[in-house]
Amino acid sequence: MRDPHSFANFADISIRHADIDLSVDFDRKILKGHIQLRCQVLSDGVKELKLDAKDLEIGQIENDGTKVKSSVANPDRRPDDAFGEGLVVYLANTSLKAGAETSIKIEYSTTPKCSAAQWMTPEQTNGKNHPYFYTQCQAIHARSLFPIQDTPSVKLTYKAAIHVPAPLVAIMSAILVSSSPSHTFTFDQPVPMPAYLIAIAAGNLAKADLGKRCAVWCEPEQLKECASEFDETEDMLKTAEELMGPYEWGRYDLLVLPSSFPYGGMENPCLTFVTPTIVAGDKSLVDVVAHEISHSWTGNLVTNATWMDFWLNEGFTMFVERKILGRLYGEPTRQLDSRLGWEELKETIKTLGPESPFTELYTPMEGVDPDEGYSLVPYEKGYNFLYFLESVVGGPSIFEDYLREHVLRFRRKSVTTEEWKAFFLEWCEGKGIRAKVENEVDWNVWLHGRGMPPSVNNYDATLADQCAALVNKWLEVGRGASPPAKSEYDSLSTLQKRVFWSKLVDHAPLNVKVIEAMREMYSMSNVRNCDIRCNFQLTCLKSGMDSMRSEIVKFIKEQGRMKYSRPLMRELYKTNKEFALKLLEDIKPTYHIICTRMIVADFKKIDDKNRA
Numbered sequence: 073m074r075d076p077h078s079f080a081n082f083a084d085i086s087i088r089h090a091d092i093d094l095s096v097d098f099d100r101k102i103l104k105g106h107i108q109l110r111c112q113v114l115s116d117g118v119k120e121l122k123l124d125a126k127d128l129e130i131g132q133i134e135n136d137g138t139k140v141k142s143s144v145a146n147p148d149r150r151p152d153d154a155f156g157e158g159l160v161v162y163l164a165n166t167s168l169k170a171g172a173e174t175s176i177k178i179e180y181s182t183t184p185k186c187s188a189a190q191w192m193t194p195e196q197t198n199g200k201n202h203p204y205f206y207t208q209c210q211a212i213h214a215r216s217l218f219p220i221q222d223t224p225s226v227k228l229t230y231k232a233a234i235h236v237p238a239p240l241v242a243i244m245s246a247i248l249v250s251s252s253p254s255h256t257f258t259f260d261q262p263v264p265m266p267a268y269l270i271a272i273a274a275g276n277l278a279k280a281d282l283g284k285r286c287a288v289w290c291e292p293e294q295l296k297e298c299a300s301e302f303d304e305t306e307d308m309l310k311t312a313e314e315l316m317g318p319y320e321w322g323r324y325d326l327l328v329l330p331s332s333f334p335y336g337g338m339e340n341p342c343l344t345f346v347t348p349t350i351v352a353g354d355k356s357l358v359d360v361v362a363h364e365i366s367h368s369w370t371g372n373l374v375t376n377a378t379w380m381d382f383w384l385n386e387g388f389t390m391f392v393e394r395k396i397l398g399r400l401y402g403e404p405t406r407q408l409d410s411r412l413g414w415e416e417l418k419e420t421i422k423t424l425g426p427e428s429p430f431t432e433l434y435t436p437m438e439g440v441d442p443d444e445g446y447s448l449v450p451y452e453k454g455y456n457f458l459y460f461l462e463s464v465v466g467g468p469s470i471f472e473d474y475l476r477e478h479v480l481r482f483r484r485k486s487v488t489t490e491e492w493k494a495f496f497l498e499w500c501e502g503k504g505i506r507a508k509v510e511n512e513v514d515w516n517v518w519l520h521g522r523g524m525p526p527s528v529n530n531y532d533a534t535l536a537d538q539c540a541a542l543v544n545k546w547l548e549v550g551r552g553a554s555p556p557a558k559s560e561y562d563s564l565s566t567l568q569k570r571v572f573w574s575k576l577v578d579h580a581p582l583n584v585k586v587i588e589a590m591r592e593m594y595s596m597s598n599v600r601n602c603d604i605r606c607n608f609q610l611t612c613l614k615s616g617m618d619s620m621r622s623e624i625v626k627f628i629k630e631q632g633r634m635k636y637s638r639p640l641m642r643e644l645y646k647t648n649k650e651f652a653l654k655l656l657e658d659i660k661p662t663y664h665i666i667c668t669r670m671i672v673a674d675f676k677k678i679d680d681k682n683r684a
Contacts, residue, residue, distance in 0.1 A: 073225065073488075075378050076438045077212050079145040079158035080221035081122040084115040087221050088173075088264075092232040096242070096274050098203045101191045103272075104181035105235075107218050113172045119163060121176060124215035124222035126156025127186060131179030138164040154187075154212060154441035159219050178219050188213035190664050192330055197275065198293040202240060204275035206329055206345070208338060208666065211379055211442035214267040225377045225486045227264035233257070236274045243289060245271040245340035247322050263320055263341065264484050266375055271340035273327055282306055282326075285319075290328035294348070298328050301351050301358065304400075308362050311396050316369040317476055320483075324365065332632040334667040336360045339367030339389075347633050349602040356566035356601050359397060359409070366392035369479050377486040379442040383433045384492055387454015392475070394455070405567060407532035410459065412571050414531070415578070417452035418524065423642075424449070426523035433457060434489050434519045443666060444673060456525045457518050461496075463529070464512050465505055474499055489519060538564065539571040543579065546590065550583040558593050566601060573607035580614035587617055597623070606636040613643040625655060632663040634670060641671050645678055 073083055087109050094105035111121060122145055133142050145158025161176055168174060182189065192204040207217060215222040234242040235256050246261035278292040280299035283306030290298045305326065313319050323342045331348055337360045338345040344364040350357040370388035390413070398406030421431050429436050430445045433453050437445050462471035474496070481495055493515065500506040517526045542564070545556040564572065576582070590596070596608050605627060612620040624644070628637055637659075645652035652675070660668050 073377070075223040075225050077155065077379055077442060078221065078223035078225075079122050079124050079155070080223055080226065081118075081120070082114075082221050082223060082226045084118045085111050085113050085121050085174075086226055087228045088112050090218070090220070090228055090230040092218070092230060092234075094232070094272075095235040096205055096237075096240075096272075098191065098205065098237065101184045101189070102182045102186075103189075103217070106177055106179045107220070108175060108177040109220075110173060110175050113168045113174065114170055116169050117167060119166045121161040121163060123159040123161065123219045124156060124212070125159040125219040126154075126213075126216040127183045128159075128216070128219060129181045129183060130159060130219065131181075133161055133179070134177045135161065135164040136175055140164050154443070156215050180219060182217060186216040187665055188217040190332060192275075192332070196332075196662060197330060198291045199276055202276040204273075204330060206273040206275075206327075206333075207271050208334070208345075208664065209270060210268045210338065211446075212268070213666075214270060217270070217272075218267070220267045222267050224266040224268065224375050224379070227266055227375065227484065227486060229264050230259075230261045230270065232259045234259070234272060234274070239276065240274050241277040242272065242274045243277065243325075243327065243343055244273075245269055245343050247342060261341065263373075265341055265372060266486070269340050269372060271338070271343065271345065273329070273343075273345070277327075279325075283309075285309065285322070286324050286326075288326045288328065289343075294328060294351070297353070298326075298351060301353070301355055302326055302361060304355070304358065305361055305365075308365050308396060308400065311399050312362075312365050312368070312392065315395055315399070315472065315475070316366075316392060317479055319368060320373060321368055324368070326361065331630060332662055332664050332667075334632055334634045334664040336633065336635060337364040339364045339371055341368070341372050347631070349631050349633050349636070352601045354566065354601075357603065359393065362396045362400075363389060363393040366396065373484060374479055374482040375486045377488045377491075379445070380435050380437055381487070381489050381492075382435065382442070383450035383454035383457075384487060384489065386451040387433075387458060388475075388478075390451050390455035391458045395472070404532060404535050405565075408535040408567055408571065410455070410529070411531045411533070411536045412567070412574060413448075413452045413455060414529075415571075415574055416448055417456070419578075420448040420452070421524055428522065431522045432520055443670065446670070453525055456529055459529050460518075460525070460527060461509075461513070464509055465500065465503070470503070535565070535568055536571060539568050539575060542572055543575045546576070546586060547579060547582075549589065550586045555589055555593065561594055570601070570603045570607070573604050573611070577607050577610045577614065580611045582611060582615045584615055584617050587612060587615055602627075602631065602633070602636055606640065610639060610643060613640070613647065616647075628655065629659060629662075632659070632667050634667050637663075637667060638671055638674055642674050642678065645675050 089110040091108040094103045141162050143160045145160050149157045188207045188209050190206050194201050197204050236242045238255050242257040244259045246259035249258045249260050251257045277289050278295045279287050279289050280295050281287045286305045288298045288302050309324050321341045325343045327345050329345050333347045350360045366389045371385040376382050376384040394406045424430050435445050500509045549555050609624045
């Protein structure tokens, strides 16, 4: 077993536990301290421990108390190489037998180049008085935070001590054990997890309890609003347990990050990171929390072995998320959300190109930074595959039994697509349906085929048809008909409104006067739901509505979530390249490096397509 995105020799020697001690230096924008790695030998006579490391300053290294030498694993690394330079530690005892344990202590510091770290000045926070720091390690950025085996194939427990200046608070993806007057915070994570789920945040943070196991953390200025927005978190967690089995992580807290966070959420155990863009004031975007809760079983407890197997993480999580939504808000809501996901998958594959290897479910990414392959494909194509399998095996009740068995078989382990398939067929054998499944499932096309899935699932269209009917009425307005009554839009659920605007994007360009009429009738300038705002603005851009440009720029500057910023920046680049490049330079100081790199990659793809 190997991971093409890691230098680690984890088949020979594997990290089982890490003790971390780091000081957060806001002035120098570094973390400094040490990490002690307790490793298990898996092959007799292993001579070295190969670690992933990127842009780290390595100091003294000890192996079981003896100073040892080290070297760089990738001496020819290019400055822009996402894989880093790696670190080879030469063991003091080269006659260790399989099963033995050995300990490596590494003194080190990060550098300002650390791709996992986001440093924010006081001016970039809500309170404007204190600096802020947080990490984002998925997919392969943990190596810029620690020398570690940065592969999802390796799971470890950890304990940590984080030192921050007063009056700041540190929190991690672990259970908070203690805090001292000197502002040292200690943590314990007893459940094994991959390195990409180790997370740290430090800032002027306040906490509001949401239940016995749940709380929300954020800057004090946001606390009341965030506590109200996420007050159903405990109910979501209980619903997930009814579906998937006991929650093993102890606590489920949320951290609402500053606006530069590039994702909707990040499923760090015990402490999900979420974007403030989901705080809409009406709980209309808290489905993100259902998604991140689902990761507690699929992704965190059962983990994809490599980034090519990423669909086992996100496809399963989308499936569990929508099961939760169906139980909480009704099956029609799950069906509508599934249809919305299908439409978003079509748009994603159109953007990537139907022959792109990144549209394959098992994604070939040897030598490619996993961030470059990040898209909705593993989420929605994976979801559609599982929905299809559910129908093949006999429906929800029997398939939900399989989901629980899947977790029981692979909990606290990492799994490849082949291992998943083997167990699924084994489960089918036990149900007497293996021959039926093998006859009806084209494994090669589903897992390795490019473009859209080979079959279309029959989602209920009742709620979606209401959205489509209103879209068609507005299209008729462009042909001279009278506008529909405002009450038709008001009667839609928020999810239906998201579908409505998503469908309108597909019909753009529209008559500008029609868009102006919708903007006024629906008070679009006052909408807080960012999904709706983004799709409305995309419709405007695709329709050449220049009067909206300042409002679009304002939205891009006030948040850094890739779901919104990337498609808006792509459309701006298509229509005014110089303007988009200038805007990119303007937002770089406040955006996360992951997002700006992906925007640059998007621009390059547009240029390449134009040259072809």
